[in-house]
Amino acid sequence: MPTSIDPASSALADLTTPALVVDGTLLQANIDAMAAVLPGPRLRPHVKAHKTTELARRQYAAGHHGFTCATIREVEGMAAAGLGADLLLANEIVDATRIGAVVERGARVTLAVDSPETIEAAASGGVREVVIDVNVGLPRCGCDVADAGVLADHARSLGLSVRGVMGYEGHLMMVTPYAEKQRRVEKAMRTLLQAHEAVGGELVTAGGTGTYQANAWANEIQAGSYVLMDTQYAGLDTPFVQAFWVLGTVISAHPTHAVADVGLKALGMDHGNPRVEGAEVQFVSDEHITFRPSDPVRVGDRVLVTPAHIDPTIAMHERMHVVRADGGREVWPVDLRGW
CATH class of the missing domain: 2.40.37.20 (D-serine dehydratase-like domain)
Incomplete structure (x- = not known):
């Protein structure tokens, strides 16, 4: 187009x-194309890609009412714009007091945690809900799969609700051919599902624009770049x-x-x-x-x-x-x- x-x-x-x-027409076409494949709660759009609440409103209108954020500022801004029904801060923080203040004002915010320290920061900062972030192959944040259940128990002992697990297979976004990508995504998600067995909760959240089709194991996908795209993602076979x-x-x-x-x-x-x-x-x-x-x-x-x-x-x-x-x-x- x-x-x-x-x-x-x-x-x-x-x-x-x-x-x-x-291009507003192409922007809307991208939103509609993703909504057709991942309707409603199957997609938790990542606002770090566009950082714009007016654009997030278009995603909300397409049926995506939960959002992923990367920064405290994004959480605050989304909540202030009336888009705080279900926000996930998919990043570890060691001072959660600003997030606690957003929760106190009525937004629902879930925080990613991967250590006793980040769990304790969530609890002391006034956060009520967390997901256990699991390392599924990208050497960034995320606990070892063997530690996920212990961390979930620790979170619950501090009065936190554990909504499930999160993993990010970011190292697989650009893998080709597609069959190889799907094979490696499955391996990463098997790790995440193993953690989920120990953790419990309703969420298995993962993925991105590069794996939104290949990831059939997460129950919600955190894609963001699809709305506007760039030259890197243009090399993939997507709509x-x-x-x-x-x-x-x-x-x-x-x-x-x-x-x-x-x-x-x-x-x-x-x-x-x-x-x-x-x-x-x-x-x-x-x-x-x-x-x-x-x-x-x-x-x-x-x-x-x-x-x-x-x-x-x-x-x-x-x-x-x-x-x-x-x-x-x-x-x-x-x-x-x-x-």
Whole structure:
């Protein structure tokens, strides 16, 4: 599905670049495509991908009423926006007092824990519900499967309700071919299900955009990037399409290359260089992207730069400019950024 966004359109003419732009039609198509596969509570969208409550409202309208968060700020912002019916902070913290305050104001917040210290922080901070985070192969947070039951017992001894287990097979998101991905996801999830037998609870929560189809063992999936996509996920066979870009302006043009004002301070670069359609990206520096266009460009021309990694890119911008099908534009604050 091609984008309806023309970087030279009058709808974008007044924007100071670099600027985050979104095709509202494609955004909604992605939301609808995921809702058709993982309806209602089968998906717990991860708001770290977009950090925008207005976008989360569209996910809520599609039937996804529980959300995953990565930071305390995201939890606070989602609850303040009236989207706090069932929030999961899928990250360990050692001071849960801000989360406890959100719970006290009426939101439901579940906290991921993987040690006695994080369990005790949850209890002393006023959190009432936790999930036991289990290491399923990605060497990040998560307890050993053998410790999951003991940690659950410790949590319950402190008066916490244990809702189940969480695992993140992030190391498998980009595995190909699909059959190999499915085999390795099954192995990771067998570990998580083993932990669940010892822990109990209603939740087996895992997954992401790269494994949403391959993971048939978790009862809810924490995908986030699917809503807007990036060049890394574009390499997978999914129904989701690129729906956001960073709009730039050509500020220098030469016979061998051109330069636009979209640099490291406007792009997440940990997954490699971004793309510019019809051009070869040569390198990116603080304030510049240098590229070799297939057709000549002039100073003042606008270009769409496709980021390689959605999450850190969006976190660098204060707002996204959403272009509607009628050519109009809405401005949505990226109001969950920061800490």
